[in-house]
Every structure is written in structure tokens, then in C-alpha cells.
Amino acid sequence: MRHAVTQTDPAHQAATRRALLDAAADVFAEVGFRNATVRDICRRAGANVAAVSYHFGDKAALYTEVLTEQSRLAYAKYPNPVPVPGLTPEQRFQAFVRSFLQRVLSAELHARHGRIMAREMVEPTAALDRLVAEAIRPQAELLRGIITDLLKGRADAETTRLCGMSVVGQILFYCHCQPVLTRLFPGAKFDDGELDRLTAHITAFSLAAIHGLPDQPKPAVHAPTTLPPAAPKGSRPRSH
Amino acid sequence: MRHAVTQTDPAHQAATRRALLDAAADVFAEVGFRNATVRDICRRAGANVAAVSYHFGDKAALYTEVLTEQSRLAYAKYPNPVPVPGLTPEQRFQAFVRSFLQRVLSAELHARHGRIMAREMVEPTAALDRLVAEAIRPQAELLRGIITDLLKGRADAETTRLCGMSVVGQILFYCHCQPVLTRLFPGAKFDDGELDRLTAHITAFSLAAIHGLPDQPKPAVHAPTTLPPAAPKGSRPRSH
DNA sequence: TGAAATGTCAAACACGCGTTTGAAATATTT
DNA sequence: AAATATTTCAAACGCGTGTTTGACATTTCA
Numbered sequence: 001m002r003h004a005v006t007q008t009d010p011a012h013q014a015a016t017r018r019a020l021l022d023a024a025a026d027v028f029a030e031v032g033f034r035n036a037t038v039r040d041i042c043r044r045a046g047a048n049v050a051a052v053s054y055h056f057g058d059k060a061a062l063y064t065e066v067l068t069e070q071s072r073l074a075y076a077k078y079p080n081p082v083p084v085p086g087l088t089p090e091q092r093f094q095a096f097v098r099s100f101l102q103r104v105l106s107a108e109l110h111a112r113h114g115r116i117m118a119r120e121m122v123e124p125t126a127a128l129d130r131l132v133a134e135a136i137r138p139q140a141e142l143l144r145g146i147i148t149d150l151l152k153g154r155a156d157a158e159t160t161r162l163c164g165m166s167v168v169g170q171i172l173f174y175c176h177c178q179p180v181l182t183r184l185f186p187g188a189k190f191d192d193g194e195l196d197r198l199t200a201h202i203t204a205f206s207l208a209a210i211h212g213l214p215d216q217p218k219p220a221v222h223a224p225t226t227l228p229p230a231a232p233k234g235s236r237p238r239s240h
Numbered sequence: 241m242r243h244a245v246t247q248t249d250p251a252h253q254a255a256t257r258r259a260l261l262d263a264a265a266d267v268f269a270e271v272g273f274r275n276a277t278v279r280d281i282c283r284r285a286g287a288n289v290a291a292v293s294y295h296f297g298d299k300a301a302l303y304t305e306v307l308t309e310q311s312r313l314a315y316a317k318y319p320n321p322v323p324v325p326g327l328t329p330e331q332r333f334q335a336f337v338r339s340f341l342q343r344v345l346s347a348e349l350h351a352r353h354g355r356i357m358a359r360e361m362v363e364p365t366a367a368l369d370r371l372v373a374e375a376i377r378p379q380a381e382l383l384r385g386i387i388t389d390l391l392k393g394r395a396d397a398e399t400t401r402l403c404g405m406s407v408v409g410q411i412l413f414y415c416h417c418q419p420v421l422t423r424l425f426p427g428a429k430f431d432d433g434e435l436d437r438l439t440a441h442i443t444a445f446s447l448a449a450i451h452g453l454p455d456q457p458k459p460a461v462h463a464p465t466t467l468p469p470a471a472p473k474g475s476r477p478r479s480h
Numbered sequence: 481t482g483a484a485a486t487g488t489c490a491a492a493c494a495c496g497c498g499t500t501t502g503a504a505a506t507a508t509t510t
Numbered sequence: 511a512a513a514t515a516t517t518t519c520a521a522a523c524g525c526g527t528g529t530t531t532g533a534c535a536t537t538t539c540a
Contacts, residue, residue: 048519052499059498123275140424165413171409179364183369208451214444277527289490290489295487
């Protein structure tokens with residue numbers, strides 16, 4: 001990769017920083033910030049051990065740069081749906097789920113964004129606060145708006161929030177639990193090759209849930225094995 | 241005279257081993273296997289650095305013992321619902337969700353089981369295979385049976401599996417994404433103090449979804465922003 | 481008792497880590 | 511061409527890690 005040019009010709013000089021960012025994105029996605037070693041990153045980038053310190057200051061600064069870039073790449077390639085007037089809330093909902101899944105599972109981006117985010121959630125670094133403010137909270141607000149429209153005033157803010165978490169939980173499951181899924185269902189894939197299937201299921205499941213929610217949230221039951229608030233047999237609350 | 245046991249086992253000698261297991265459970269839950277240090281564990285246990293090596297062989301063996309014990313404790317305190325004849329699938333479903341949430345969020349057990357499992361999923365150790373075989377797969381089978389009953393033959397095996405993952409995804413969300421949740425909703429708690437609320441929501445959401453699923457799974461859509469399966473009116477695919 | 485077995489401890493070992501160093505190699509400017 | 515700035519590199523530094531060591535304390539039991 002570097003034999004065609006001398007080591008310090010301009011193309012190669014710019015390339016070292018780029019190679020470090022690429023290698024670091026892979027390593028951080030694979031093993032997380034703490035377990036990643038700058039020696040491994042530099043080896044994959046074909047650079048010297050001191051390169052990270054020289055080009056980025058230290059390992060943490062490289063990480064935040066990778067985090068920012070991967071997030072930017074994911075949203076650039078798979079942006080949130082733009083609010084086209086005339087779209088039904090159901091259509092906006094499906095588009096939201098689909099783009100979310102794409103960003104998080106995209107094989108073309110090596111699922112780096114999703115895997116880095118998953119690690120950041122289980123083992124937060126100092127970069128998480130900015131990430132929440134700049135990426136996650138807008139995302140949550142977008143989803144909240146869609147679900148509010150879907151509910152058409154049939155539920156309070158708390159229920160709306162819980163519905164949002166039910167949706168995001170379904171999506172992130174395929175990202176957070178890959179190691180378990182591959183062991184539980186060997187042979188089955190849960191990458192973006194299954195994008196259409198996963199989008200269709202999560203959309204159908206969630207829309208049926210939101211449309212079918214009882215108008216007033218039932219009070220919580222206390223006994224461990226008490227009656228669910230659910231309907232008896234035959235009642236299919238798909239009122240529509 | 242002692243009994244047939246030739247080895248010495250007064251309560252006092254067993255105390256160090258016990259203290260190590262307790263301290264290790266806390267530390268592993270807080271920072272994960274890789275980031276945990278035996279020095280920290282031993283300090284909290286009031287033991288010497290060499291204690292882990294002496295009593296358990298090495299750090300990894302201590303970890304698998306902690307993993308096994310915490311799983312056992314969680315299931316002992318909050319067992320899966322026993323299949324009482326006469327219970328509706330809806331009742332069995334709610335009991336499943338509730339006990340799952342309890343095991344994973346229990347403050348009394350310091351949420352150790354859930355936090356350790358969350359880390360094990362994002363960063364698997366050699367212990368994950370056994371964990372899947374002994375704990376996770378039976379759990380998945382139990383849920384699959386309940387959902388099969390709920391669906392009453394209205395969906396194929398693949399849809400049943402996807403529904404199970406939608407349910408588990410909702411539950412694990414509160415366990416996997418705590419750091420984000422506390423930043424996104426400061427002041428809100430998502431621990432087992434909210435057990436009733438979370439159980440009620442996940443149960444109502446999922447039952448409405450499962451009861452409301454279309455009888456035949458729709459074919460997956462292919463265009464990135466095409467119609468959702470439930471589009472009332474004004475359906476006009478976006479061109480972009 | 482006394483010797484063997486068992487548990488504890490401070491110290492040290494071997495290794496991997498992030499980072500720094502100072503010189504050498506290369507680009508850039510004068 | 512000379513001088514300066516930039517980038518690379520092998521080597522090493524300082525530190526934290528899991529683990530081992532060997533002396534010492536305690537318990538067991540003939």
C-alpha cells in the first residue's frame with residue numbers, strides 16, 4: 001500500500017492520519033476504547049507507535065475524533081427521514097426505523113457506528129455527554145414527535161416516552177446482543193442483509209402496539225402473577 | 241474429631257473466599273471483567289493480592305464463579321413463573337416480563353446479574369457459551385412457548401422468533417442503556433422501583449402488538465422509504 | 481507435643497500499556 | 511544550496527497489570 005511512493009511524499013503524509021482514523025475505527029468498534037491498544041491501531045495503520053501521540057495528542061482524543069467521524073458518516077449515508085408534508089405518521093415511523101437500523105447495522109460502514117455506540121452505552125467515556133446532546137437527544141425528539149402523532153392524544157407524555165423506549169429497545173437489541181444471537185441462532189444473520197425483514201417486523205409490531213394500546217394506561221399490578229391488563233380471548237384491539 | 245472431610249473448613253477460613261466472591265461481583269458488575277483489577281477486588285474484600293490466585297486459581301476462574309453464582313441468586317430470588325394450569329397466555333406473559341425485569345434490575349441484588357450480563361453480551365468472555373446454553377436458551381424457549389400460545393397459530397416460526405426478540409429487546413433496553421437514559425432523562429429512574437410501571441407498559445405494548453399483528457406477515461418492502469404495511473390514506477411513496 | 485497441612489502476607493516478577501524522547505529522514509521555505 | 515519545519519522511527523520510560531514467591535502464622539491431627 002505504501003511502496004509505490006516514498007514514505008514522505010505528500011500523498012502519504014496525509015494518508016497516515018487517515019489510516020490511523022480508519023484503523024482506530026475498526027479497533028474501537030471491535031474491542032472498545034479501554035481494550036484497544038494504540039500499538040494495535042498503529043500496526044494496522046502501518047504507522048509507528050508514536051503516530052497517535054503525534055497526530056492526535058493521545059488515545060482519548062483519537063477516540064473522540066473517531067466517534068464524531070463515524071457518527072457523521074452514518075448520518076450522512078443514512079439520514080433521518082425529512083418531514084415531507086403529506087406523509088402519514090405510519091410512513092414516517094417506518095422510515096425512522098429503517099434509517100436507524102441502517103446506521104446501526106450497515107455492513108458497508110462495517111457497523112462501526114452501532115458497535116461503537118453499543119460499547120459507549122455499556123462503558124461510557126467522557127465523550128458520551130456530547131454524543132447524547134448532539135445525536136441521541138435529537139433522535140429521541142424526532143421519535144417522540146412521530147409517536148405523539150401516532151397516538152393522536154390517546155396517551156400521556158409518560159406513556160409516549162415509554163413507547164419510544166420500546167421502539168429503540170427493539171432496534172438496539174440487534175446491535176447490543178449480537179454475540180448472544182449468533183450463539184442462540186447459529187446460521188441466522190441479523191445484519192443489514194435482513195434490513196427489510198427487521199424493518200417490516202419492528203414497524204408492524206410497534207404500530208400494532210401503539211394503535212392497540214388501551215386509551216387509559218392501566219394501574220400497575222402488584223402481585224407477581226396477577227392478571228395482566230390484557231384483553232381476554234378473541235379481542236383484537238386493532239381498532240382501525 | 242472431624243467427620244469424613246479431611247480438609248479443614250471452619251467458618252473463619254471460608255470467610256475470605258466469600259468476601260472475594262462478594263467484592264468481585266460488585267467490581268465485575270461495575271467495570272466488567274477486563275477493566276476489573278484483582279488488586280481492587282482484594283482490597284474491597286480485605287484480603288491480600290495473592291488471595292484470588294490462591295482461592296480460585298486466576299482472575300478468569302473467579303469471574304466464571306461470580307457469573308454462575310449471580311445467575312443462580314437472581315433465578316433463586318426471582319424464578320421464572322411456574323406453568324400453573326389455568327393461567328392464560330397473557331398472564332404467563334406478564335409474569336415472564338416481570339420476573340425478567342426483576343432479575344435484571346433488582347436493587348436488592350444490586351442489579352449485579354443484569355449488569356454483568358449486559359457486559360458479557362457486548363464483550364463476551366469464554367463463559368458466554370455456557371451461559372447461553374444453561375440460562376439464556378431455556379429462557380428463550382420459555383418465551384417462545386408463551387408467544388406461540390398468544391399467536392394461536394397466526395404466525396410462522398420466524399415471526400414468533402422476531403416477536404420474542406422484540407420483547408427481550410424492550411426489557412434489556414433498561415439494562416443496557418442506563419448511562420444514556422440518565423443523561424437523556426435526568427431525574428427519571430429506571431430501576432426496580434419502576435418495576436410495576438415498566439412491567440405494565442412492556443406487557444401492554446407487547447400484547448397489543450402480538451394481538452394486533454396481521455395474520456400473514458407482509459412481504460418486506462424494498463425501496464428505502466416505501467409504504468409501511470399500515471398506511472390508511474394519502475399513500476404516496478416518496479421519491480428521493 | 482511436634483510435624484504436616486493450610487492460609488496469609490509483603491515483596492517481587494514478567495509483561496503490556498500509553499506516552500515520550502531524540503535523532504534521522506523528508507518537505508518546505510529562504 | 512542552505513536553513514528551517516515537518517514527519518517518522520527505534521528505543522525507552524513510567525506505570526499498572528496478573529501472577530508467583532518464599533517466609534510466616536495458624537490449624538490439624540497422629
